[in-house]
Amino acid sequence: MKILVTAATAAEIGPFIAYLEEHGQQIAQHTYTLFKNEIHVLPAGIGMMHTAYHVGKALLTVRPDLAIQAGIAGCFHHDWPLGEVVLIHEEVLGDLGVEEKDAYKDLFDTGLWKENTPPFQGRSLFNPIDRTTLRRAKSVTINTVTGTQPTIDKLAGKYAPDIESMEGAAFHYICLSEGVPFLQLRSISNYVEIRDKSKWNIPLAIKNLNQALIHTLKELTDQKDELWS
Numbered sequence: 001m002k003i004l005v006t007a008a009t010a011a012e013i014g015p016f017i018a019y020l021e022e023h024g025q026q027i028a029q030h031t032y033t034l035f036k037n038e039i040h041v042l043p044a045g046i047g048m049m050h051t052a053y054h055v056g057k058a059l060l061t062v063r064p065d066l067a068i069q070a071g072i073a074g075c076f077h078h079d080w081p082l083g084e085v086v087l088i089h090e091e092v093l094g095d096l097g098v099e100e101k102d103a104y105k106d107l108f109d110t111g112l113w114k115e116n117t118p119p120f121q122g123r124s125l126f127n128p129i130d131r132t133t134l135r136r137a138k139s140v141t142i143n144t145v146t147g148t149q150p151t152i153d154k155l156a157g158k159y160a161p162d163i164e165s166m167e168g169a170a171f172h173y174i175c176l177s178e179g180v181p182f183l184q185l186r187s188i189s190n191y192v193e194i195r196d197k198s199k200w201n202i203p204l205a206i207k208n209l210n211q212a213l214i215h216t217l218k219e220l221t222d223q224k225d226e227l228w229s
């Protein structure tokens, strides 16, 4: 299988790249063989714009059989442990819309976007693949990391998300539009709360994310024939 592995920053998949260098074989720039797969590695940049451009271009040039987005993320639930890796099965957009009086309306509320316009189902971008042992989670994608109580209340009340990232919805949209099977793995580095970066545990989140990524690739290789049936 040809597999594209993308992250916002190289640091998030640093241990995975080190693993590829040690256990795989480099066959071109950013390209390795591992477990009989051809792995293309792509740090795409933070945010939806960079993800849309770089991942979109890679889908068209590499034509992978599977795309994996791996990254750290914020979590809305304080009883989900820092460092847990989850599989995102549903994505929504959290800050694309208009402010009107005291209310926030997204583009579906305004009528500028219509529900169920492909690849949306309702107002969400779902991943039809669901075959890992990881906890499934719903994520909201935003442009500004949430750090105040009114924004937490707005997002939690409107979308009931588990997780927050800055790229996930763009990744789902691109892969669904191009018909490329995909997985989005997110490791919890922090809680979505009033901002205090000293409480984030990025090293733990990155360590667990990369272990889960390697484990997932091994599992996928073993289950290759039944995965897409």
Ligand SMILES: O=C(O)c1cccc(C(=O)CC[C@H]2O[C@@H](n3cnc4c(=O)[nH]cnc43)[C@H](O)[C@@H]2O)c1
Residues within 6 Å of the ligand: 008, 009, 011, 012, 046, 047, 071, 072, 073, 074, 075, 144, 145, 146, 164, 165, 166, 167, 189, 190, 191, 192, 202
């Ligand atoms: O400071 C560092 O050492 C460091 C190392 C690796 C990555 C980073 C990042 O800042 C990655 C940005 C990336 O993280 C996602 N993220 C993480 N927490 C949240 C959140 O609470 N809300 C939204 N996004 C979050 C996001 O997808 C960024 O792309 C720093």
